Amino acid sequence: MRVGQIVLRGQILTLGDENIPPIHAPTSGIITKIVKKKFSFFPNRCFSIISIKSDGQDKWIDYSSKRDYKFFSLNEIIQLIYNSGVVGLGGSGFLSSKKIERSIKQVHTLLINAAESEPYITTDDCLMQNFSKEVIQGCKVIAWILKIKNILIAIGDDKDLAYISIKKEIQSLPNFKIRKIKNKYPSGSSKQLIKILFNKEIPLGKHSINLGIIIFNISTVFSIKRSILNREPLIERIITLSDRNLSYQKNILVRIGTPISHILSEFNIKKCDIIMGGPITGFLVDDLNFPILKTTSSILCLKSNLMKNILERPCIRCTACSSACPIRLLPEQLYFYSKSLNHEKSREYHISECIECGICEQVCPSNIPLLTYFKKEKMQLRKIIFQENMSKKSKKLFMLRQHRLYISGLINENIICTNSTVNTTLNNAIVKDEDSNVNILKKSKYIMKKELESAIHRAKLKRNIK
Amino acid sequence: MDYRYTKINNIYVCRSTNHIMLLVICALVPGIIVECYYFKIAILIQVLLSVISSIIFEFIFQKLQKEKLYINFFDVSSILTGVLLGLSLPAFSPWWISIIGAFFSIIVTKKLYGGLGNNIFNPAMSGYAILLISFPIIMTNWSFQNNLEILNMFSIRDIMSIIFFTNLEDYYEIISRFCEASMFITQATPLEHIRIHNKNSIISVSPVVFSLDNFLIYRHWILINISFLFGGVFLLIKKIICWRISCSILLCLIIFYSIDFFYLKHVQIFPLIQLFLGSTMIGAFFIATDPVTTSITKIGRIIFGSFIGILIWIIRNFGGYPDAIAFSVLLSNSIVPLIDYYTQPRIYGKNKKWFL
Numbered sequence: 001m002r003v004g005q006i007v008l009r010g011q012i013l014t015l016g017d018e019n020i021p022p023i024h025a026p027t028s029g030i031i032t033k034i035v036k037k038k039f040s041f042f043p044n045r046c047f048s049i050i051s052i053k054s055d056g057q058d059k060w061i062d063y064s065s066k067r068d069y070k071f072f073s074l075n076e077i078i079q080l081i082y083n084s085g086v087v088g089l090g091g092s093g094f095l096s097s098k099k100i101e102r103s104i105k106q107v108h109t110l111l112i113n114a115a116e117s118e119p120y121i122t123t124d125d126c127l128m129q130n131f132s133k134e135v136i137q138g139c140k141v142i143a144w145i146l147k148i149k150n151i152l153i154a155i156g157d158d159k160d161l162a163y164i165s166i167k168k169e170i171q172s173l174p175n176f177k178i179r180k181i182k183n184k185y186p187s188g189s190s191k192q193l194i195k196i197l198f199n200k201e202i203p204l205g206k207h208s209i210n211l212g213i214i215i216f217n218i219s220t221v222f223s224i225k226r227s228i229l230n231r232e233p234l235i236e237r238i239i240t241l242s243d244r245n246l247s248y249q250k251n252i253l254v255r256i257g258t259p260i261s262h263i264l265s266e267f268n269i270k271k272c273d274i275i276m277g278g279p280i281t282g283f284l285v286d287d288l289n290f291p292i293l294k295t296t297s298s299i300l301c302l303k304s305n306l307m308k309n310i311l312e313r314p315c316i317r318c319t320a321c322s323s324a325c326p327i328r329l330l331p332e333q334l335y336f337y338s339k340s341l342n343h344e345k346s347r348e349y350h351i352s353e354c355i356e357c358g359i360c361e362q363v364c365p366s367n368i369p370l371l372t373y374f375k376k377e378k379m380q381l382r383k384i385i386f387q388e389n390m391s392k393k394s395k396k397l398f399m400l401r402q403h404r405l406y407i408s409g410l411i412n413e414n415i416i417c418t419n420s421t422v423n424t425t426l427n428n429a430i431v432k433d434e435d436s437n438v439n440i441l442k443k444s445k446y447i448m449k450k451e452l453e454s455a456i457h458r459a460k461l462k463r464n465i466k
Numbered sequence: 467m468d469y470r471y472t473k474i475n476n477i478y479v480c481r482s483t484n485h486i487m488l489l490v491i492c493a494l495v496p497g498i499i500v501e502c503y504y505f506k507i508a509i510l511i512q513v514l515l516s517v518i519s520s521i522i523f524e525f526i527f528q529k530l531q532k533e534k535l536y537i538n539f540f541d542v543s544s545i546l547t548g549v550l551l552g553l554s555l556p557a558f559s560p561w562w563i564s565i566i567g568a569f570f571s572i573i574v575t576k577k578l579y580g581g582l583g584n585n586i587f588n589p590a591m592s593g594y595a596i597l598l599i600s601f602p603i604i605m606t607n608w609s610f611q612n613n614l615e616i617l618n619m620f621s622i623r624d625i626m627s628i629i630f631f632t633n634l635e636d637y638y639e640i641i642s643r644f645c646e647a648s649m650f651i652t653q654a655t656p657l658e659h660i661r662i663h664n665k666n667s668i669i670s671v672s673p674v675v676f677s678l679d680n681f682l683i684y685r686h687w688i689l690i691n692i693s694f695l696f697g698g699v700f701l702l703i704k705k706i707i708c709w710r711i712s713c714s715i716l717l718c719l720i721i722f723y724s725i726d727f728f729y730l731k732h733v734q735i736f737p738l739i740q741l742f743l744g745s746t747m748i749g750a751f752f753i754a755t756d757p758v759t760t761s762i763t764k765i766g767r768i769i770f771g772s773f774i775g776i777l778i779w780i781i782r783n784f785g786g787y788p789d790a791i792a793f794s795v796l797l798s799n800s801i802v803p804l805i806d807y808y809t810q811p812r813i814y815g816k817n818k819k820w821f822l
Contacts, residue, residue, distance in 0.1 A: 191814060204815045313483050313541075314583035318757045319708070320480070327814035332762055333806070350813050366483045 001050060005031050008061040010233050012083075013050055021085040021095055024233040026255035029054040039290060041283050044379065049291075069141060069228045074104070077145055077228065084227035085234045085294075090188070090217030091281070093295045096224060099214065100145060107214045110143055111197070112153040114162070114218040115181055117188040118278035121298045123238045124218050126251035128155075128162035135218060136169045136176070138225030142216065143175070151176050153218075154193060156183035185280065186326055186357040190215045204353070219297075240298040241267065254292050260299065261288040275300040280358040281371075313366035321360035321370065327353055331360040331370050338377035343384060346377055354378070407443075486706055487542035493697035494549055494752065500693040504686050505557040508625045512564055513552030519568040520548035527577045543582050547571055550590035550752060554745065554792070555597070559604050560637055561630050566600075567593035587799045588759045591792040598792065603638065606788075691742040698751025707755040710767040711774075715750040716741060718775025726783070746778075749791035759799045766802075766809040773798045 001013055007025040016022040029052045036048045069077065082097035090113060112135075116124040128135060139151050153170075155163050157180040170176035181187055181196050190208055193215065194200055202208055208215055216224075219237060226232045235256055241263065242249040254263065260274060275282040276290070279300050321331040330349060337346040351374060360370045481489075501509045524544040551567050571593030579585040598605045628640060701707045723737035741747075754760070754774050761770045774794045781790030 195814075201815045203817075204813075206815075314581060316483055316486075316543075316583050316758050317760075317762055318483075318486070319762050322762060322811075328811045329813055330762060330810065349810070353813055353815075363480050365481050365486060 001031060001034065003031055003033060007031060007052060008059050010061040010235060012233075016082070016085070018098075019095065021082060021087055021097075024085055024235050025052060026235045026257050027052065027054045028057055028059040040286055070144070074145065081224060081227055084223075084232070086220065086223050086227055087234075087294050088217060089219040089223065089237060089294060089297070091277070091295050091297065096216070096220055099216075100142070103146060103209045103214045106209055106212065107146060107148060108212045109150045109152060109214070110139065110146070110148045111193065111208075111213050111215045112139060112151065112218055112221060113188060113190070113193055113215055114159075115154050115156045115183070115188045115193065116297075117156060117183055117185045118280055118298075119185070120242045120246075120249075120300055121240050121278055122249070122251060123240050123297050125159045125162050126238055126240075127219055127222060128159070129165050131222060132162075132165040132169050134225050135166070135222055136173075137229065138221035139176070141225055141228050142221065146214065148214075149175055152197065153178045154181050154197060155179070156181060156187075158183045186355065186359065189326075189355050189357060191355060192326055234294065237292075237294070237296075239292065239296055242298065242300055244300070244302050256294055257291045259289050259291055260285065263292075263299065264288065264301075269301055272301040272303060275302060280362060281356060312368055315364075315366055315368055318365060320363045320365060324359045324363045326357060326359065327355060329354060331374075334377075335368065335370055335373055338373045341380075343377075343381055347381060351377055351381065484542050487546050489704060489706055490701065490752065491542065491546055491549055493700045494553070494694075496696050497690065497694040497748065498549075498553070500690050501553070501557075504690070506625060507622055508557040508629065509553070511625070511629055512555050512557060512559065513549055515561055516552035516555070516564040516568050517545055517548030519565045520544045520551070520572045523568055523572040524577070527573055531577075541582060544572055544576075547576070547589045547593075550748075551593050553748065554590065554594045556605060558625070558628050560628075560632060560634070563597060563601065563604060567597045569593075570596045583758055585758060586802070588753060588756050588795050591753055591795050595792045595796055598787070687744070688739070688742040691745075691747040694747040694751060698747065701751065701755075707751065707757075708760075708767055710764060711755050711760060711771040712750040714768045714771030715754060715775040715778070716746075718772045719746065719779060722776070722779040744782075744789040745791050749774075749778075749795065753791060754795050754798075759802065761802050761805045761809070763806060763809040763811055765811075766805040769805050769809065770798055770802065773801070 001007075006029070007013065008028045009025060011025045012022045013025050014023045032051050032053045034048060034050050036046055038046055072080070078097045078101055081100065082095070086096040088094045088096060088099070114124045114128060116122065139153075142148070143151055153166060153176065155166070155178060163178065163180065166178055170178065179197065181193075186192050187196055191202055194202060194208060194211065194213060198211075198213070200211055202211060223234045223237070227234065236253055237256060238251055239254050240249065240251050248267070248269075250267070252263070260276070264270075264274075274285045274288065276285050276293075276296055276299060277283060278298055282298070282300065315332055315335060317332050319332065322329070325331060329351075333349055334346055334351050334354075337343075337349065338351070354374055356371060356375065358371045361368070361372075364370060498509070498513065521544055524541075548568060551571055552564060555564055555567065571589040575587050575592040576582065576585045576589045628637075632640060698707070698712060702709050702712075719741055720737050723735075723740045727735070727737050754771065761767050777794030777797055778790045781787060781793055785793075787793065
């Protein structure tokens with residue numbers, strides 16, 4: 001991409017890699033500038049922002065081939081999902097194509113997660129009421145790809161209209177089932193959903209695929225359907241725009257990449273703090289030019305200065321957090337360890353298992369921002385693990401090099417034999433490398449023999465001198 | 467570090483820390499009123515003295531630390547510590563006793579360990595224990611409390627003069643004089659009675675048989691304990707304290723007292739009545755349940771509570787002190803980190819262990 005290029009709606013702007021899907025132009029127009037920028041609320045990420053000036057025509061890029069999806073091969077269809085940039089829209093942002101690829105021939109149940117349990121968010125509700133047919137089609141597509149026979153849709157029990165509209169659609173379909181679950185935060189997370197529906201727990205460090213269940217958020221299913229049946233890349237999504245007092249609440253279909261300030265000016269909202277994402281897990285946005293991301297499900301407007309007056313008090317270990325934690329961690333211990341930078345202890349208390357639901361922060365009587373501490377600690381732990389792996393790798397490489405030197409040193413023995421400090425490291429290298437272990441031992445014996453002979457020779461020489 | 471605060475108060479019921487502490491102080495009010503009825507204004511003076519001195523100590527230490535004052539100063543925790551300390555002191559102890567106690571509980575056990583939330587030992591009880599060790603005669607003179615008829619002879623002026631304007635030597639004299647006047651020799655607290663009886667059970671001393679009729683004499687002990695029980699139940703209903711600790715303490719005490727009553731036959735008191743003697747209720751509901759110094763896991767709290775219960779029974783029966791709340795709470799506070807380490811709950815998705 002370069003400045004001044006004319007793009008059409010749905011055209012691929014950047015090519016993706018393993019973890020990042022390609023990004024598409026939300027509308028047709030001219031690229032005006034490409035900037036790299038850092039935002040204060042995303043401290044470790046650098047965004048490159050491509051700004052497009054719209055020409056107002058909103059022209060689609062031409063998709064020539066319009067085959068039925070059942071004539072595609074499996075690889076082709078996964079490639080298609082990847083190319084249209086579908087990620088998990090529930091908040092994870094995990095590549096859907098990768099998820100499908102991994103779960104081939106491993107799953108027997110497709111679980112559609114429509115239990116939007118975080119307060120103020122009603123995107124799933126809106127989607128099910130208005131696009132229930134398309135959602136069901138999307139389920140069929142995924143079931144066809146993975147050859148799944150059971151499809152289960154989980155809905156929060158307060159969404160009656162959505163329940164009725166989905167129920168109408170699946171009346172004639174025997175494979176589909178729909179279940180209401182209690183609308184309680186964090187039952188929308190995959191771990192809790194499986195615990196509620198199947199009464200099983202995902203084993204530590206494993207994924208729901210290991211239990212034979214694949215979970216998709218309902219908006220992801222919708223966008224997969226769009227990408228396969230309509231050949232339309234993921235360029236728009238439904239988000240909820242709401243106030244704290246619910247004086248205005250709207251579900252709006254927004255192109256991904258729209259700046260927040262544009263949305264706010266469209267609805268005449270002024271002077272407020274913006275929280276992107278849900279009220280519990282979302283983050284405060286300082287810069288209103290920040291765009292809507294693929295994982296953004298809601299924008300919450302709070303009165304300004306609401307959050308600055310709260311003081312952080314010392315923890316009194318009241319255990320409100322640990323009794324509320326859905327995966328039974330001990331947040332107060334983790335808080336102490338993460339505050340005192342005791343990384344080993346925090347790893348021992350399973351900080352990596354935290355699903356970042358933010359309940360502990362909500363129930364804390366001392367107003368401690370626990371989640372912020374945990375996120376920071378997790379980031380540091382990730383760094384430490386990365387460094388450990390790097391050092392292991394480099395050590396292995398060093399040993400290999402020593403080994404190579406040792407073998408080459410056989411040719412001119414004198415260098416190796418006299419250098420005793422290298423010898424010890426060489427011995428380590430011999431132990432490390434298992435394949436040529438026996439070989440090396442033979443060689444080392446040979447060297448020892450040579451050394452002995454040379455020592456005897458020297459001794460003889462000495463005697464001769466005397 | 468940038469904080470993100472979005473508290474949605476209308477969805478979750480979350481009290482602030484100060485609110486919790488204030489509720490605990492409110493729950494102590496019925497107990498204080500009943501004690502006021504029996505000990506006149508003396509108990510109020512003790513409570514006020516220790517509260518004021520603990521606030522002052524807190525203030526001084528924060529000034530020395532150059533902390534931001536507004537964060538911790540309006541903490542009600544130091545007031546709560548003062549109230550508990552003042553309630554546990556004998557009603558007629560001299561004024562400097564409560565100040566020394568407040569010094570130890572606020573500065574030594576709380577502030578030097580790193581402020582609220584970092585102390586290992588219960589502040590009020592450690593102050594009390596230090597006083598008990600250093601001034602045993604003053605701290606164990608419960609005879610005043612026992613002879614309620616003498617109390618009626620005191621005016622407010624007398625009480626003030628006893629607390630504020632007596633030397634230590636004069637104080638001992640006053641104690642002994644009042645003891646003589648009230649024929650102290652036949653009178654003691656029921657707990658002291660039980661202890662003496664237990665010690666002399668090998669040598670056959672005239673057995674002190676406690677029946678329900680005899681208990682009418684000690685009804686003020688029972689009434690005070692019942693009023694604290696009411697406060698404790700209020701806290702349990704409000705879900706401020708954990709039921710596991712106080713229930714396990716009381717259950718342990720009932721079990722061991724009934725062993726005493728039915729098998730060993732040392733003491734002829736019905737075990738349920740024995741629960742209402744001494745400072746059992748205030749200990750079980752207000753002192754042992756201090757969240758900072760208790761275990762944080764559910765099973766750990768049960769272990770913690772039963773440990774306190776066993777220790778209370780052992781010290782009361784075989785130890786040198788008639789009332790054992792302070793020492794047993796402090797001793798079990800010291801094993802809390804160990805309990806916490808070995809009773810971690812099974813986290814989501816982990817394989818089940820045999821003991822959890």
